[in-house]
């Protein structure tokens with residue numbers, strides 16, 4: 001199938017892009033790497049009248065160290081992060097996640113901003129950035145706002161990004177020295193989207209953050225599992241079961257077992 005005809009607009013600035021997206025509410029759609037949007041257009045599942053191409057906006061392609069971590073432009077590709085071009089204050093987690101997305105040709109074009117904006121529940125960046133406590137910088141017709149990942153990710157393919165808004169960057173805080181992490185991703189075959197993602201970050205004081213991805217809704221913080229970190233297996237399994245009952249109510253026994261295995265593996269690796 002081919003996409004329906006559409007207009008193409010190349011904005012000169014972020015403000016330009018937001019103005020065009022706002023003026024054609026419902027008809028204009030931002031395009032970054034096109035790795036998800038182009039197939040959706042071809043399947044006529046994304047009815048765009050005008051594509052607003054963010055690819056040429058230099059502001060979105062930048063990255064820099066900040067006083068407490070790194071700012072990564074929304075237009076930075078998975079490949080740039082995989083290749084270590086972007087400072088990684090997470091002790092290698094960002095690089096590991098980037099290198100595990102799809103395959104290289106997708107990573108060469110796909111962007112961190114496009115991935116989060118699409119909010120596919122099986123995508124890697126939403127889970128990783130949620131676990132890292134990152135915040136998104138969002139520009140729109142009424143200026144710039146900052147949104148924690150927890151608030152940005154609303155549900156499957158749903159974010160808090162309003163009409164006329166685009167993500168411009170992510171602020172990722174540094175992990176303290178001595179922090180351990182594990183990122184476990186279960187896929188049917190190499191390069192495929194995840195069926196289950198477990199991301200565990202353990203700080204030197206043993207405070208843990210646990211995130212589950214590959215759910216039917218969105219990446220989820222698992223509070224009970226994080227609290228049970230360091231406990232014996234029975235306690236951990238019970239905590240995971242309570243978390244799954246709360247965040248994955250529609251999961252059947254197979255999916256629950258899959259997520260449990262992913263999370264236990266991530267917890268064990270992070271515990272060292």
Ligand SMILES: Cc1cc2nc3c(=O)[nH]c(=O)nc-3n(C[C@H](O)[C@H](O)[C@H](O)COP(=O)(O)OP(=O)(O)OC[C@H]3O[C@@H](n4cnc5c(N)ncnc54)[C@H](O)[C@@H]3O)c2cc1C
Nearest residue numbers: 030032033034035036037102110111113114117123124167
């Ligand atoms: C075969 C294949 C396998 C894949 N496997 C994985 C995988 O294992 N893990 C994974 O995480 N992803 C995977 N992906 C998705 C890939 O990571 C895409 O790059 C990503 O989902 C979208 O990024 P993009 O830059 O191509 O965005 P686009 O396709 O251009 O846009 C996607 C959506 O985001 C919106 N958008 C884009 N940029 C912005 C912005 N700055 N602000 C607001 N809205 C924006 C667009 O309007 C569109 O709705 C896979 C894709 C393919 C084709």
